[in-house]
Amino acid sequence: xxxxxxxxxxxxxLFATLRADPxxxxxxxxxxxxxxxxxxxxxxxxxxxxxxxxxxAASGDHSNTPRWVFLGEDPPSGTSFLALLLPDDADDLDLDxxxxxxxxxxxxxxxxxxxxxxxxxxxxLGPRDTGLATEAVALAAWHxxxxxxxxxxxxxxxxxxGWVRRCVAQDxxxxxxxxxxxxxxxxxxxxxxxxxxxxxxxxxxxxxxRFSTLAGYVEPGEGLEQAVRREVAEEVGVTVGExxxxxxxxxxxxASLMLGFTATAxxxxxxxxxxxxxxxxxxxRAELTDATERGDVKLPSRSSIARALIxxxxxxxxxxx
Numbered sequence: 001x002x003x004x005x006x007x008x009x010x011x012x013x014l015f016a017t018l019r020a021d022p023x024x025x026x027x028x029x030x031x032x033x034x035x036x037x038x039x040x041x042x043x044x045x046x047x048x049x050x051x052x053x054x055x056x057a058a059s060g061d062h063s064n065t066p067r068w069v070f071l072g073e074d075p076p077s078g079t080s081f082l083a084l085l086l087p088d089d090a091d092d093l094d095l096d097x098x099x100x101x102x103x104x105x106x107x108x109x110x111x112x113x114x115x116x117x118x119x120x121x122x123x124x125l126g127p128r129d130t131g132l133a134t135e136a137v138a139l140a141a142w143h144x145x146x147x148x149x150x151x152x153x154x155x156x157x158x159x160x161x162g163w164v165r166r167c168v169a170q171d172x173x174x175x176x177x178x179x180x181x182x183x184x185x186x187x188x189x190x191x192x193x194x195x196x197x198x199x200x201x202x203x204x205x206x207x208x209x210r211f212s213t214l215a216g217y218v219e220p221g222e223g224l225e226q227a228v229r230r231e232v233a234e235e236v237g238v239t240v241g242e243x244x245x246x247x248x249x250x251x252x253x254x255a256s257l258m259l260g261f262t263a264t265a266x267x268x269x270x271x272x273x274x275x276x277x278x279x280x281x282x283x284x285r286a287e288l289t290d291a292t293e294r295g296d297v298k299l300p301s302r303s304s305i306a307r308a309l310i311x312x313x314x315x316x317x318x319x320x321x
Contacts (some may be wrong), residue, residue, distance in 0.1 A: 004072040035113040051105035069162030083136040122303035138252030183215035202279040237271030249305035
């Protein structure tokens with residue numbers, strides 16, 4: 001629902017302009033978690049963050065300085081949105097020579113807010129705030145991982161309102177990356193209408209009883225349909241025919257884009273690879289209903305595209321969070 005207004009990212013003095021506008025709102029992040037209130041994101045006003053400085057980019061950006069990012073605008077209301085990425089040590093007690101906490105602006109922000117991760121928040125946020133939170137978390141992860149140039153190791157500094165990092169030594173620009181991953185509802189069509197079954201797998205690192213659709217990263221030089229067929233064959237030994245795109249979901253943990261598909265199985269024998277997938281099962285609708293209601297099968301969260309693909313095949317909501 002947000003206009004990212006990319007044309008403003010190179011606007012001179014953008015942060016100063018928006019911080020002087022009382023209608024601007026600021027998403028706060030600390031250690032990958034978001035500031036929250038009783039109704040969702042706790043969006044700060046410019047006055048509440050007035051004491052937070054803008055870092056000087058000329059000599060490099062460091063993990064103990066705040067970072068500002070322009071997220072975009074909400075056209076109906078005219079509100080602009082920033083993200084303030086607080087340094088990890090903002091909540092450390094920094095006592096002065098007399099043993100008194102000086103209560104710097106960063107530590108005050110951390111200590112006066114409640115914080116939650118995007119995974120636990122996503123199902124409770126509205127469309128606008130979900131977009132804001134996802135965008136901010138993704139950019140925070142990218143900044144944290146790219147303080148130095150991957151080519152020469154020298155410091156990089158944020159430019160273009162937080163959307164580019166420039167290598168100080170080589171004057172080379174680095175942009176946020178997105179890693180495509182496929183996620184697929186594999187269906188055995190059976191002998192006729194109503195006989196179809198859904199394939200769900202259990203990953204090795206998941207808690208007991210957790211099942212979901214299969215997924216995997218797209219490899220270099222590979223098409224999306226190829227990736228779907230390869231991943232299903234590698235993980236459970238099933239050959240897939242038709243592959244149909246359904247929807248996508250940004251997944252900033254740290255930088256993925258989940259591309260959702262339905263896939264028609266040509267074979268049904270299951271051979272889990274034992275490394276990524278340790279169990280795989282076919283479910284009819286009746287079997288999946290019984291398993292989820294008994295609690296034997298725990299599905300992915302309602303905020304995930306995996307749950308959406310499962311419930312699209314099923315034809316409606318299933319039990320469990």
